[in-house]
Amino acid sequence: MRCPTCGTAWREQPECPRCGSDLAPLMRLSAEAWRHRIAAADSLAGERWSEALHHAREANRLQRTETGDGLLLLALLLAG
Numbered sequence: 357m358r359c360p361t362c363g364t365a366w367r368e369q370p371e372c373p374r375c376g377s378d379l380a381p382l383m384r385l386s387a388e389a390w391r392h393r394i395a396a397a398d399s400l401a402g403e404r405w406s407e408a409l410h411h412a413r414e415a416n417r418l419q420r421t422e423t424g425d426g427l428l429l430l431a432l433l434l435a436g
Contacts, residue, residue: 357382357419389419396427405435 357366361377370380392415399408412428415421 357386385418389415389421389424392418393421393424393427396431400427400430400434405431409435 359366359372359377362375364372364374366382370383372379392411396408396411396415399411409431412431416424416428
């Protein structure tokens with residue numbers, strides 16, 4: 357993720373070190389995406405495929421990551 361104001365790579369800090377923009381909203385989105393990735397993994401472990409797919413999609417909608425991509429692919433394959 358990048359600062360929406362100046363484009364500097366986000367370093368998981370609440371303020372952009374370059375321009376001083378408030379990045380707390382990005383931190384909230386990142387945390388919410390992480391919660392969805394955890395829920396997707398738990399759903400996969402519990403063989404709840406459609407639930408896993410929902411959480412994987414939500415995670416990637418909020419913040420796309422390699423882990424999220426992998427969870428989404430697996431959930432898509434298992435949910436049919």
